[in-house]
Amino acid sequence: MGMQFGIFTVGDVTTDPTTGKTPTEYERIKATVAIAKKAEEIGLDVFATGEHHNPPFIASNPTATLAYIGAQTERIILSTATTLITTTDPVLIAEDYAKIQHLTDGRVDLMMGRGNTGPVYPWFGKDIRQGINLAIENYALLRRLWSETNVDWQGRFRTPLQGYTSTPRPLDGVAPFVWHGSIRSPEIAEQAAYYGDGFFHNHIFWPASHTEQMVRLYRERFAHYGHGTPEQAIVGLGGQFFMRTNSQDAIEEFRPYFDNAPVYGHGPSLEDFTEATPLTVGSPQQVLERTLSFREYVGDYQRQLFLVDHAGLPLKTVLEQLDLLGELLPSLREGFASVRKPGVPDAPTHASLVQAAGGPKDTAVYGADDATGTSDRDPLEVS
Amino acid sequence: MRRIVVVSAGLSVPSSTRLLADMLAAAVEGAVTARGSEVEISTIELRPLAHALADHLLTGFPSGELAEAIRLVRGADGLVVVTPVFSASYSGLFKTFFDVLEPGTLDGKPVLIAATAGTARHSLVLEHALRPLFAYLHAVVVPTGVFAASEDFGVSAASDTGSGELHKRVERAAAELAALVTSDLPSGRPFTPTRRSVEDELDEPTPFVELLRRATQG
Numbered sequence: 001m002g003m004q005f006g007i008f009t010v011g012d013v014t015t016d017p018t019t020g021k022t023p024t025e026y027e028r029i030k031a032t033v034a035i036a037k038k039a040e041e042i043g044l045d046v047f048a049t050g051e052h053h054n055p056p057f058i059a060s061n062p063t064a065t066l067a068y069i070g071a072q073t074e075r076i077i078l079s080t081a082t083t084l085i086t087t088t089d090p091v092l093i094a095e096d097y098a099k100i101q102h103l104t105d106g107r108v109d110l111m112m113g114r115g116n117t118g119p120v121y122p123w124f125g126k127d128i129r130q131g132i133n134l135a136i137e138n139y140a141l142l143r144r145l146w147s148e149t150n151v152d153w154q155g156r157f158r159t160p161l162q163g164y165t166s167t168p169r170p171l172d173g174v175a176p177f178v179w180h181g182s183i184r185s186p187e188i189a190e191q192a193a194y195y196g197d198g199f200f201h202n203h204i205f206w207p208a209s210h211t212e213q214m215v216r217l218y219r220e221r222f223a224h225y226g227h228g229t230p231e232q233a234i235v236g237l238g239g240q241f242f243m244r245t246n247s248q249d250a251i252e253e254f255r256p257y258f259d260n261a262p263v264y265g266h267g268p269s270l271e272d273f274t275e276a277t278p279l280t281v282g283s284p285q286q287v288l289e290r291t292l293s294f295r296e297y298v299g300d301y302q303r304q305l306f307l308v309d310h311a312g313l314p315l316k317t318v319l320e321q322l323d324l325l326g327e328l329l330p331s332l333r334e335g336f337a338s339v340r341k342p343g344v345p346d347a348p349t350h351a352s353l354v355q356a357a358g359g360p361k362d363t364a365v366y367g368a369d370d371a372t373g374t375s376d377r378d379p380l381e382v383s
Numbered sequence: 384m385r386r387i388v389v390v391s392a393g394l395s396v397p398s399s400t401r402l403l404a405d406m407l408a409a410a411v412e413g414a415v416t417a418r419g420s421e422v423e424i425s426t427i428e429l430r431p432l433a434h435a436l437a438d439h440l441l442t443g444f445p446s447g448e449l450a451e452a453i454r455l456v457r458g459a460d461g462l463v464v465v466t467p468v469f470s471a472s473y474s475g476l477f478k479t480f481f482d483v484l485e486p487g488t489l490d491g492k493p494v495l496i497a498a499t500a501g502t503a504r505h506s507l508v509l510e511h512a513l514r515p516l517f518a519y520l521h522a523v524v525v526p527t528g529v530f531a532a533s534e535d536f537g538v539s540a541a542s543d544t545g546s547g548e549l550h551k552r553v554e555r556a557a558a559e560l561a562a563l564v565t566s567d568l569p570s571g572r573p574f575t576p577t578r579r580s581v582e583d584e585l586d587e588p589t590p591f592v593e594l595l596r597r598a599t600q601g
């Protein structure tokens with residue numbers, strides 16, 4: 001699989017401005033599941049959910065959501081956009097996502113993000129002014145929890161660990177692939193580059209120049225840290241569209257949602273915003289051409305996620321958008337593949353990571369056995 | 384080459400705020416030149432940026448000409464900022480422009496503050512509103528601020544009152560700004576800022592081992 005296509009949701013509960021109807025939390029949660037299943041049905045590769053701990057969102061507890069979707073799908077990769085590495089205990093992240101790996105046969109990866117809602121931090125005993133530091137220390141610990149057993153650790157932001165082994169161990173001895181998402185914090189691009197992880201730019205609501213600057217920095221630093229050439233770095237982008245067969249229909253139908261949307265509503269005109277940011281509202285052909293143009297400023301990349309279900313768009317409309325995206329998908333895949341430079345890596349999957357690691361390993365730590373004298377401190381490796 | 388950027392928040396045309404801004408620009412140009420430096424003056428009118436500023440408040444990013452204006456301010460060696468007095472303070476438009484600058488943009492930057500109003504009763508707006516604002520933004524505000532009431536524009540330059548006094552204040556403030564922007568420091572600023580902007584990080588990222596050290600040790 002050269003490039004992955006998918007959708008990401010932030011789980012906002014927003015009033016439909018054309019009907020005045022606000023979905024209940026139940027309806028929105030179930031709609032999210034329906035959208036994820038539809039994503040698999042139309043042939044998308046990835047479904048990612050955000051994480052929010054405040055109204056008007058239903059995106060708390062992403063692991064339950066992903067596991068539930070995982071049980072009802074067979075092929076699609078489950079991911080996050082983003083996992084709050086600042087306010088979520090890295091010990092819980094290590095456990096939860098390793099568990100989902102096992103449950104879904106490796107169909108999971110994560111995107112780390114900081115979250116920008118000030119009051120959420122103190123609710124979890126943290127301080128937003130330490131956002132970057134939290135992201136850096138917590139992730140450094142998370143990596144150790146996935147790669148080591150009997151971890152002794154001491155840091156600034158959580159209670160120390162002595163002899164802690166996160167369970168279950170990552171499936172096949174390979175941790176979920178990690179992306180780091182940031183709109184405008186170069187420190188996070190630096191972090192992704194240092195570890196040789198993926199870097200994702202949300203690429204919606206903001207001008208493409210932000211994306212270009214951040215991806216360029218990430219690629220340069222990825223090479224600086226010896227992970228390969230800048231072109232071999234693993235890049236993901238967001239994107240946002242609304243399409244109808246007739247472009248004028250798309251503009252007319254989407255305008256009230258745009259004008260009243262969270263984040264950018266009541267601000268710039270739809271026309272100004274589609275020009276200033278990667279938002280595309282128009283015909284499938286326009287969406288295709290705009291999307292294919294993204295690589296002109298970020299280079300060949302591995303993952304393209306679209307936001308399709310926000311701003312109060314009803315489920316029926318979202319599913320129609322996905323049908324149109326499904327029809328467009330072969331052209332998108334072909335369009336990117338036909339111009340892709342040789343040597344650009346494929347999007348990482350569990351299978352590719354296991355292969356790169358030299359095959360699956362069982363890194364579980366088994367309990368002490370009085371009869372054989374083996375200790376629970378001896379990790380058994382079974383290839 | 385010293386780059387001076389004049390920010391004028393006048394709304395009407397013609398505007399007495401722009402008139403004062405132009406007087407200050409000419410005086411600063413003369414004063415910097417007199418110190419042996421070349422100078423380039425750019426003037427930013429905020430009125431045409433009003434929509435873009437409101438959009439920026441909502442979207443978090445500058446569009447088109449506003450982005451260019453912010454780029455000019457970031458690269459300036461010194462600023463001349465002029466606002467009309469609205470309800471005993473700077474205008475909302477004026478404040479919005481400085482609200483949307485990324486933190487650190489004005490660190491150590493010499494700034495000449497100026498204001499206009501219909502009556503001299505507003506003259507202390509410079510000390511009560513503008514000076515604290517720019518002190519908060521870590522700018523270096525020159526000691527002389529320039530306030531002009533309508534009546535200051537109505538008296539001959541030679542007289543001891545009205546625009547005669549205004550003219551003296553303009554010259555004194557311009558000389559103070561010129562002295563700061565022609566200082567020999569490599570940064571071109573009276574002190575070297577320590578706060579790093581996003582642009583600084585993009586140009587020269589802090590290495591990850593240093594980020595990790597800061598994260599874990601504070």
